[in-house]
Amino acid sequence: MERAALPERLYGHIQVDDAVVEIIEALEEQPSGASFCPPHTHVWFEFNYIYEGCMRTGFGGPLLDVGAGQFFVVPPGLEHCHEYEPQAPHRGVCLRWTFARAELPEDGEPAGVRAMLESLRHWRPGCYEDRYGLGERISRLFGEARASVPPASVRLTFVQILLALAAIRDPAGTVAPPAVDLSDAAFLRKIEIYLNDDRAERIDVRRLAASMHVSYNHLARKYKRLTGKTIVGRHTEVRLARALKLLEETDASMANIADIAGFGAAHYFSRVFKEAYGVSPKAYRSAHVYAQADVSAASGPVRESARESDA
Template sequence: MASGIMPDELYGTVRVNDAVIEIIEVLEEQPWGARSCPPHTHAWFECNYIYEGSMKTGFGGPLLNVGPGEFFLVPAGAEHRHEYLPESPHRGVCLRWTVAPAEPTAGGGAGSVYAALERLREWQLGCYEDRYGLGERILRLFEEAREADSLASVQLTFVQILLTIAAVRHPEGRVTPAGADQSDTAFLRKIEVYLNDERAEKMNVRRLADALHVSYNHLARKYKRLTGKTIVGRLTEIRLARALDLLRRTDASIGAIAEVSGFGAAHYFSRVFKDVYGVSPKTYRKGLNVEAQKEPETVSVFSAE
């Protein structure tokens, strides 16, 4: 290949009118022997288009077959899982992106790109036959990438694909039974996935609320009603468990453990640790090799909000 842009180079930020689109990934997808992908959520949008073979995907309900010329879209925060079929391995393309307003007050009236792409958060989860020329547009994206010298022009083609999807008001296809992905069980599972994500050591519960498309107050009230505990307390419990494991297995400094486990400042970590376990992290570590030293009891750190 002479000049051109490879698919894994199609990332970056592009502004179109009142929207800022972060292109995360354009991936030529093949399972490569994998049999499944367990339930998970993520903070970006994802669109999967199948060209050959087949796979199964689900959104909290029964798995749906996805075959050639079909696609599915996963809004940010929606739980989903996949199964791959060795007897009919699929080949397709996966697009991943996020969208934000160009200005704090952007995203309003007619012609708003941000408003159009934000509506994809309400996309009806399911598997859809491509009646919109989506597959052709994706192939054109790859063709343009191979021939283009300008990354910006290819990124704009990517945005045109997103707007094509956003223009579909009432897609026709096989959908997940109404409300399955919004069940209380799925709601709690999404929260656990986010809170236990080791990459999210600095997670803010208000960002979690944004990812689940609910207000923080609604998230806090519903979580307390379903579990009897607070979501802030649950996050603290997860962070403490991570810190205990690091204290046992590593000789990392208290400051480093505080940072990695999500507490940030060492003095804050030490205070929370001592409030729950009765000893400081430093004292606890010293006592690990003393036979008489008992392991701290598992104490609930939940409290009313």
Template structure:
């Protein structure tokens, strides 16, 4: 393992680029061996990419909202974009794992693959992956070992990327075999709306500069605003607030976070403005909304969260 962690990171960095397969464009954001150092936890967060984690040794705990799952050696989890989650690590028993991060977008032309469907839409079904810890039956371990071996022996970047694509296809097949799991692809949106959505989901600053967004799309501020309003029925600023309020609502499920912390993590610099906007959107102040959710949860029997098993 130490040899892999020493020799492979430069290879991983070279792989992290875009590849197109039929109508799917996959952007490899990051490929890393997890090294937590002295950290005991990773705070609640979400991101705009998919994240796949396979535990090679040890164990860790991952929280999805208010549900926690213990993930051990030979187990894995997949986090779709926008999913609020956090991690905690056991001191004295650190885990080691491999982590892939990627984003998917569809090319302008839809191309059917040998199975008679859009490859991009098939991969995007992973947006509906059910949170939890899953036990590998050995198939993923074999694919990962092949990936490590070929990376060590100097295979081309394309060959290594195709091995990763094979892993994504395998995850799609697993998802289809999960009992009670309904797969559905995302609704195809106007290209301009999709670009704005990606920008807004990535945006981290407290103050939105629509002028910079328009410039990045090679459009004037006025034209972008009019087009977006025409296509969606709302302004870009309203959409930004909606995304942040949705994130805040998810963070409300974490009792350890104070309201001020939730506002900050959701992107609101002014706590009073956040409270007014939240009440207007959901009909209750942040404090009352949290009390209502806690009361509702107290009256509903909760299943034990021990992770899901694959068939």
């Protein structure tokens, strides 16, 4: 991903009336070669503006198309993800910031700047049209930075962008659909279906998390809370169950079983299997074959005796 940031000297704090704004980052970005940014959250505010091209972004629900002249805002703690077109990357800008209450003199009167910035915490997730001159303000910000305008002036321009954004009421655009809120039962069912999918050559739990619009860490924590198991441990149980079936019902080699069950290397499969069952896969298969033979031998006379008694 290609990124051009404002010079480091322009980052930092600026007090505007009753708010102290910390400018964390201001980037011009073009995600060349990148295709996906998985679900994640931030502790800061983020404002993304697209100048050219298109990307997709989501807030726990279906992804939205974001094109030229459109923008979206990500308040702290809001889970979101992005998709890019690797061969035709968009060109856009990303601004990141936080703010805090300023210490005013006893006779000082709050001017309401902090309240305006605070309102952005409740910004409705979505993709919106720029009918407010935000693009021009952003261009001025980067223009001032390149023209060696004093850092304080550049920071003030940054804050003016935030205030212009906070002043918007009922922005025109597409409000994001509600985030997917899976019930516990549905959550567990989806995981079990995925882990038990025989068609899946390789299980990718992080991709599963992305498909459920949650982070991998959230998926793992919730699964552990609901089941008492780790999702990696459950994944291993499923693979072992698949391997047992193959050992009992086929004459496939250990290498093939390891590959089909999703273990990859045969030596790794053998080690995990022995840790779980106390015997190697080969020993288990041999014991199973002998047991089946004993059952067959024992059942023959029983059937004959039954037929004789019936006669």
